[in-house]
Amino acid sequence: MTRNSPNSHTDETSLVLRKDEGPVATLTLNAAKSRNALSGAMMAALHTALDQIAGDPAIRCVILAANGPAFCAGHDLKEMNGISTCDGHAALFSQCSALMMRIVTLPQPVIARVHAVATAAGCQLVASCDLAVAGTFAKFATPGVNIGLFCSTPMVALSRNVSRKHAMRMLLTGDPIDAQTAWQMGLISDVVEDDDLITATDDLAKRIASRSGMTVKLGKEAFYRQLEMPLSDAYAYASGVMTDNMQKHDAREGIGAFVEKRHPEWRHE
Structure with missing residues (x-):
């Protein structure tokens, strides 16, 4: 539309x-x-x-x-x-x-x-x-x-x-x-x-x-922030981002859909 x-x-x-x-x-x-x-x-x-x-x-x-x-x-x-x-x-x-x-x-x-x-x-x-x-x-x-x-x-x-x-x-x-x-x-x-x-x-x-809007937003921000960091700081920061990402609905939904061999239903949150 x-x-x-x-x-x-x-x-x-x-x-x-x-x-x-x-x-x-x-x-x-x-x-x-x-x-x-x-x-x-x-x-x-x-x-x-x-x-x-x-x-x-x-x-x-x-x-x-x-x-x-x-x-x-x-x-x-x-x-x-x-x-x-x-x-x-x-x-x-x-x-x-x-x-x-x-x-x-x-x-x-x-x-x-x-x-x-x-x-x-x-x-x-x-x-x-x-x-x-x-x-x-x-x-x-x-x-x-x-x-x-x-x-x-x-x-x-x-x-x-x-x-x-x-x-x-x-x-x-x-x-x-x-x-x-x-x-x-x-x-x-x-x-x-x-x-x-x-x-x-x-x-x-x-x-x-077509991807989770929450996941893409989180990933884009993380990409640019880690670019200017020293390697060890970048890994520490990215680990924190992934930890936070895992608590989101769409991460749980996406992993569950993969395991269950179905299409995910994103809520973009």
């Missing part, structure tokens, strides 16, 4: 469109003329949509897509160039960082569906998502060095997805990479034919959404 969220803008003039199909919400960047640049208004609209989804128990997975010839061209350079103060630029980059953190801290997994170019902060947006499915036509770049503005904030997400030398090569040259290279580097999780991009992403989102 397809439904438009009553809490989101759904008209075609909105910067971010939301469409729900069962437990999967698709957020679509809708500023094709600006190549979906992350202007202050675009970032605010996307952040608001994510906040609404975070509090929506009916949604268990999110797809982040885009209309137009680009997935996302990064920051709006005209807007940036029109800001004359240090405080103004600091506020813009802080807003962008908060948006990326909102994706990471969102209870639901977020899958980027990349059909075309994702550059600079657009590449950061892809790297910040939990998964990313790209068509073969997609390209990725952090080209700030070409215009005298090193992609320092995109570097944070990029360097947490790919090896140091791969990240540095992208950052120091600004050269674009194709989808197959991005997959080999670990920037994206899947590459599919362009004609199959929507179906493949939808199928992946539906598979994730």
Whole structure:
């Protein structure tokens, strides 16, 4: 069943469109003329949509897509160039960082569906998502060095997805990479034919959404928290998470269903 969220803008003039199909919400960047640049208004609209989804128990997975010839061209350079103060630029980059953190801290997994170019902060947006499915036509770049503005904030997400030398090569040259290279580097999780991009992403989102929402939420949070811990601390933390997980209804239901050879009936708690 397809439904438009009553809490989101759904008209075609909105910067971010939301469409729900069962437990999967698709957020679509809708500023094709600006190549979906992350202007202050675009970032605010996307952040608001994510906040609404975070509090929506009916949604268990999110797809982040885009209309137009680009997935996302990064920051709006005209807007940036029109800001004359240090405080103004600091506020813009802080807003962008908060948006990326909102994706990471969102209870639901977020899958980027990349059909075309994702550059600079657009590449950061892809790297910040939990998964990313790209068509073969997609390209990725952090080209700030070409215009005298090193992609320092995109570097944070990029360097947490790919090896140091791969990240540095992208950052120091600004050269674009194709989808197959991005997959080999670990920037994206899947590459599919362009004609199959929507179906493949939808199928992946539906598979994730068919799992216990409680379990996925708990696991996503634990994944990111343990990444920055020393090994022994990570094991201690993860052991505590699994102990807590075992006390939940869905863990008992899932194990019982496996033993009894039946499908689990999730309560998402």
